[in-house]
Amino acid sequence: xxxLSARHPEMVEEVQSLGRHWFWFLAIGVLFxxxxxxxxxxxxxxxxxxxxxxxxxxxxxxxxIGEIIGSFRAGRxxxxxxxxxxxLLYVVVGFLIMDQPxxxxxxxxxxxxxxxxxxxxxxxFFSLIDRFTGWGWVLLNGVATxxxxxxxxxxxxxxxxxxxxxxxxxxxxxxxxxxxxxxLTVRRAKVAYA
Numbered sequence: 001x002x003x004l005s006a007r008h009p010e011m012v013e014e015v016q017s018l019g020r021h022w023f024w025f026l027a028i029g030v031l032f033x034x035x036x037x038x039x040x041x042x043x044x045x046x047x048x049x050x051x052x053x054x055x056x057x058x059x060x061x062x063x064x065i066g067e068i069i070g071s072f073r074a075g076r077x078x079x080x081x082x083x084x085x086x087x088l089l090y091v092v093v094g095f096l097i098m099d100q101p102x103x104x105x106x107x108x109x110x111x112x113x114x115x116x117x118x119x120x121x122x123x124x125f126f127s128l129i130d131r132f133t134g135w136g137w138v139l140l141n142g143v144a145t146x147x148x149x150x151x152x153x154x155x156x157x158x159x160x161x162x163x164x165x166x167x168x169x170x171x172x173x174x175x176x177x178x179x180x181x182x183x184l185t186v187r188r189a190k191v192a193y194a
Contacts, residue, residue: 033176064090120146
């Protein structure tokens with residue numbers, strides 16, 4: 001019996017339980033990674049960008065409806081009108097995005113590029129001014145963020161057709177890799193604690 005199993009028997013039980021399902025974690029990881037690589041192909045990036053933008057609009061509509069319902073379910077309160085108006089705004093903007101996902105993707109990409117540029121500038125500025133612990137890494141992060149924002153902005157509006165899809169594809173690959181590593185880790189741990 002090793003130290004971990006003596007001190008944390010519930011952890012060992014959890015690892016063994018997860019270890020019994022390691023193959024499913026591996027399958028999910030491989031599927032996500034495959035979908036991410038597929039999404040990054042030139043043929044799928046525009047379609048993925050449009051679908052993701054449409055889904056974003058749908059989520060806004062759902063959030064707006066939830067906001068409106070929640071404001072009525074809470075009973076009589078002073079914030080009701082504010083929350084109803086915010087809910088209506090979500091619904092209207094969501095429908096506008098769903099109605100024109102191509103145009104919305106281009107506009108969202110512009111907003112995102114400006115956000116990256118500003119975030120990069122702030123990170124660079126504050127890392128150089130304060131020189132806090134790890135400031136060099138924040139400076140490097142700021143430079144990378146600024147350059148990424150400038151690259152997206154420089155290619156705008158054409159970048160609006162592929163940026164969102166690119167980021168989703170990268171996210172799928174990273175998520176897939178995480179699932180694969182979890183599967184391999186719990187498989188090894190199951191064997192170690194058996």
